[in-house]
Every structure is written in structure tokens, then in C-alpha cells.
Amino acid sequence: MPNPFPIYFRIDTTIVDYCRTRIGFKYRLSPKAGIGFNDEMKRISCISIIDDDQLFQYSIKKVLQSTDIIDNILQFRDGEAALNYLLKNKDNAAMLPEIIFLDLHMPLMDGWEFLEEFTSNTAVAKKTTIYICTSSIDHTNQERFKSYNKLSGYIIKPIRKNEIYELLDNELNSSYAAISPNIVLG
Numbered sequence: 043m044p045n046p047f048p049i050y051f052r053i054d055t056t057i058v059d060y061c062r063t064r065i066g067f068k069y070r071l072s073p074k075a076g077i078g079f080n081d082e083m084k085r086i087s088c089i090s091i092i093d094d095d096q097l098f099q100y101s102i103k104k105v106l107q108s109t110d111i112i113d114n115i116l117q118f119r120d121g122e123a124a125l126n127y128l129l130k131n132k133d134n135a136a137m138l139p140e141i142i143f144l145d146l147h148m149p150l151m152d153g154w155e156f157l158e159e160f161t162s163n164t165a166v167a168k169k170t171t172i173y174i175c176t177s178s179i180d181h182t183n184q185e186r187f188k189s190y191n192k193l194s195g196y197i198i199k200p201i202r203k204n205e206i207y208e209l210l211d212n213e214l215n216s217s218y219a220a221i222s223p224n225i226v227l228g
Contacts, residue, residue: 056130057090059127060108063225084111084214085111085112086111086112086113086140086141086210086213086214087112087113087114087136087140088112088113088114088115088137088138088139088140089106089114089116089139089141089142089143090115090116090117090118090137090139090141090142091103091113091115091116091117091118091139091142091143092118092120092121092124092125092142092143092144092145092148092153092156093118093119093143093144093145093148094119094120094145094147094148094149095145096133098145098175098199099117100208102143102175102201103115103117105206106206107171109126109207109210111210111214116139119149120148120149120150120151121144121146121148121150121151121152121153121155121156121159122150122151122156122224123150124142124156125151125159125160128160129163132163132200133162138170139170140169140170140171140213141170141172141173141209141213142170142172142173143148143173143175143197144156144157144172144173144174144175145175145176146174146176146178146183147176147178153174153176154186154193157172157190157192157193160172161190161192171213172192172193172194172195173193173194173195173196173197173209174193174195174196174197175197175199175201176196176197176198176199177198177200178198179198183196184196195209
């Protein structure tokens with residue numbers, strides 16, 4: 043069956059060249075997924091995507107998998123399911139995500155409600171970096187984002203591959219230089 047989303051996952055040499063020169067990743071071409079990281083790079087044990095949009099989840103998961111540096115990707119369709127998982131595994135740091143991509147508008151429990159519960163529960167055993175991923179350009183959301191000191195970024199959808207690569211590079215190297223203008227860092 044042909045890939046239903048070919049535009050999102052083609053190998054783009056300009057992106058590879060951009061990442062090699064601008065970001066400093068050591069890339070290799072991976073035969074299975076396209077762009078990947080050098081085996082000598084640090085690894086991320088777990089990333090979570092909390093979003094009700096299946097297309098967004100699918101596309102972000104594919105981009106993350108293409109890096110070959112992430113061991114586990116958790117996906118949740120609403121904040122309540124994610125929060126239940128995190129609280130259930132709060133004492134097992136290996137099961138908790140290092141990075142969360144969080145949508146704001148979801149059924150059952152939206153992103154803001156998730157943040158209220160997650161940040162008020164200090165029992166979670168692992169430091170987690172949280173990026174808000176939303177299609178909303180509402181300034182009240184951006185102002186509310188600034189009131190949470192545990193948030194690392196506010197990303198306006200659609201998110202490009204190079205933006206994901208920049209975020210991963212920043213996480214692995216603790217450097218916030220040369221970040222895309224589509225991303226506001228906390």
C-alpha cells in the first residue's frame with residue numbers, strides 16, 4: 043500500500059544539509075526511515091505525544107522514529123489517559139517520558155487541565171520537558187503558557203521536520219541557539 047502522507051516523509055537533502063551545517067547533528071541516511079542520528083549520539087529513552095489528532099500523532103511519530111535515537115514513543119488521545127499512565131508509573135522513571143508534546147484542545151481533559159494536574163503532582167520521579175503543540179494562535183494561550191515555569195516551548199502547528207530535529211538537538215545538548223521562529227521557548 044502506498045504511503046498516504048508522502049509529502050511529510052520524503053528524504054529532503056536540503057533538510058539534511060541544513061541540519062548538518064546549522065544544527066551540528068551527525069546524520070547518516072537510514073535505509074528504513076530516511077534521516078537518522080549517528081550511533082554515537084545520546085539517546086532519549088521515552089517521548090510522549092498527547093494529542094487527539096491522529097494525523098499529527100502519526101506524522102510526529104514517524105519523524106521521531108526516523109532519528110533512531112528514541113527508544114519508546116507513547117501516544118495518548120487525551121490528557122486524562124496520559125495523566126493516568128504517568129501517575130500509575132510515577133515511581134518507575136524508565137517508564138516516564140523525558141519529553142512531552144502536548145496539544146491544548148482535546149476531549150475529556152484538555153492540555154491546560156492536564157498541566158494543572160501534572161504540575162500539582164510533584165510525586166513524578168523524572169524531570170519532564172513539555173512542549174505545547176497547538177494550531178491556536180490565540181494570544182491568551184500564549185500568555186497562559188508563560189505562567190507555567192515547567193513548560194519548555196510553545197509550538198504552532200504544523201510542525202516541520204527540521205523543527206523537531208532542532209528541539210531534539212536542544213534537548214540532547216541543552217542549547218537553545220538557532221531555534222525556529224515558529225517555536226517560542228519558555
